[in-house]
Amino acid sequence: MIEVAKTPPMGWNSWDCYGASVTEEELLGNAEYMRDHLKEYGWEYVVCDIQWYEPTANSSRYHKFAELEMDEYSRLLPAVNRFPSAKGGKGFRPIAEKIHQMGLKFGIHIMRGIPRQAVHRNTKILGSTATAREIAHPFSLCSWNTDMYGVDASQVGAQEYYNSLFQLYAEWGVDYVKVDDICVTEFKPNDLYSAKSEIEMIRHAIDACGRDMVLSLSPGPALLEKAEHLTANANMWRMTGDYWDRWEDLYQMFERCEKWAPHVKEHHWPDCDMLPLGHIGIRAPEHDFPDRQTRFTKDEQRSMMTLWCVFRSPLMMGGEMRDNDAFTLSLLTNRELLDIHRYGSNARQLSRRGEIVVWRSVLEDKRGCIAVFNLNTTAQSICIDTPWAQRKMREVWGQNDKVHLVEGKFYLSVPSHGCLCLLG
Numbered sequence: 062m063i064e065v066a067k068t069p070p071m072g073w074n075s076w077d078c079y080g081a082s083v084t085e086e087e088l089l090g091n092a093e094y095m096r097d098h099l100k101e102y103g104w105e106y107v108v109c110d111i112q113w114y115e116p117t118a119n120s121s122r123y124h125k126f127a128e129l130e131m132d133e134y135s136r137l138l139p140a141v142n143r144f145p146s147a148k149g150g151k152g153f154r155p156i157a158e159k160i161h162q163m164g165l166k167f168g169i170h171i172m173r174g175i176p177r178q179a180v181h182r183n184t185k186i187l188g189s190t191a192t193a194r195e196i197a198h199p200f201s202l203c204s205w206n207t208d209m210y211g212v213d214a215s216q217v218g219a220q221e222y223y224n225s226l227f228q229l230y231a232e233w234g235v236d237y238v239k240v241d242d243i244c245v246t247e248f249k250p251n252d253l254y255s256a257k258s259e260i261e262m263i264r265h266a267i268d269a270c271g272r273d274m275v276l277s278l279s280p281g282p283a284l285l286e287k288a289e290h291l292t293a294n295a296n297m298w299r300m301t302g303d304y305w306d307r308w309e310d311l312y313q314m315f316e317r318c319e320k321w322a323p324h325v326k327e328h329h330w331p332d333c334d335m336l337p338l339g340h341i342g343i344r345a346p347e348h349d350f351p352d353r354q355t356r357f358t359k360d361e362q363r364s365m366m367t368l369w370c371v372f373r374s375p376l377m378m379g380g381e382m383r384d385n386d387a388f389t390l391s392l393l394t395n396r397e398l399l400d401i402h403r404y405g406s407n408a409r410q411l412s413r414r415g416e417i418v419v420w421r422s423v424l425e426d427k428r429g430c431i432a433v434f435n436l437n438t439t440a441q442s443i444c445i446d447t448p449w450a451q452r453k454m455r456e457v458w459g460q461n462d463k464v465h466l467v468e469g470k471f472y473l474s475v476p477s478h479g480c481l482c483l484l485g
Contacts, residue, residue: 073106098385371430454485
């Protein structure tokens with residue numbers, strides 16, 4: 062039974078700034094920033110992304126067949142050189158406790174499957190007489206990471222292995238788990254949803270662990286024809302591959318959101334991926350763009366935040382928040398926009414004429430939202446004829462000088478790659 066994430070989760074994820082190499086200090090530092098600056102606006106999850114169990118991780122570039130921290134039951138543990146409080150078998154419990162004391166929630170990333178080193182050493186499975194070698198699927202491999210074999214659901218001990226993982230995470234105090242190499246897989250090109258049985262085992266393990274956890278599935282693009290199964294088993298699933306600060310990535314998201322909009326509902330959220338805002342790429346030099354401030358223009362950043370919020374995607378800030386400037390903080394603390402994100406419903410693309418895209422949403426208090434996006438390379442003058450023009454509406458980004466109401470119609474001046482978002 063899925064009872065968490067009634068509204069789209071909001072938080073921070075370490076990937077966009079630290080890749081696979083985030084440390085305890087960086088996690089807790091960003092948690093403190095969230096507590097002090099964002100918590101009152103609904104931001105609450107602090108998520109440690111991939112390779113927290115690898116002592117040698119130092120960027121977003123994976124080390125092939127690296128030695129991993131692991132217990133006797135084939136379960137990965139935090140690397141103590143990066144997470145000192147994990148020493149003595151404490152795992153992530155000390156970090157989770159500190160984050161909970163801030164009034165926030167803690168999340169981790171895991172890879173689908175069982176560690177290869179567990180399989181090669183034929184280690185034990187807690188709660189089963191089976192061993193790692195017996196439950197591993199030797200042909201189920203991730204094309205971009207060498208840590209894991211898939212788990213063969215038909216084998217005795219397979220479910221017990223996943224149960225033991227989530228039992229451990231519950232003991233640590235984990236509130237959110239992002240599972241990777243599972244929403245789509247590549248080891249069977251003719252069956253990109255080949256991990257269906259592992260999704261179901263994970264769902265069962267969460268339901269049995271005694272602790273509520275948000276389940277997020279990656280990577281994308283998720284298969285639209287699998288929406289019913291995704292909704293039955295997960296809270297979030299990625300609609301896209303890794304999303305970065307490139308206009309083409311944002312441009313493509315409009316089509317993805319249009320297709321997935323009918324599947325947005327309480328507890329279940331198609332995911333546009335992280336927000337590459339502020340200071341990113343610190344140790345995540347993706348696409349040959351290293352340590353940087355986001356390459357999105359201010360208008361592009363407003364467009365991204367508006368689309369994510371009107372569509373009601375989960376919001377996961379990707380930048381090092383302690384380096385936020387005033388503009389970046391303003392993006393994350395726009396109360397009216399976040400009201401649309403939290404309380405909106407039935408969001409749909411009303412129209413797309415060339416590179417002019419119009420979305421609408423209705424809030425619980427009956428306020429209406431109209432978001433107009435200009436995907437052109439030049440500013441555009443646009444007329445919107447809607448019954449909502451009779452309402453008193455304001456532009457949530459403070460661009461009211463670009464909005465004129467004439468004879469029941471809105472006349473808008475929308476900047477290149479920018480948007481206007483009317484609420485009222």
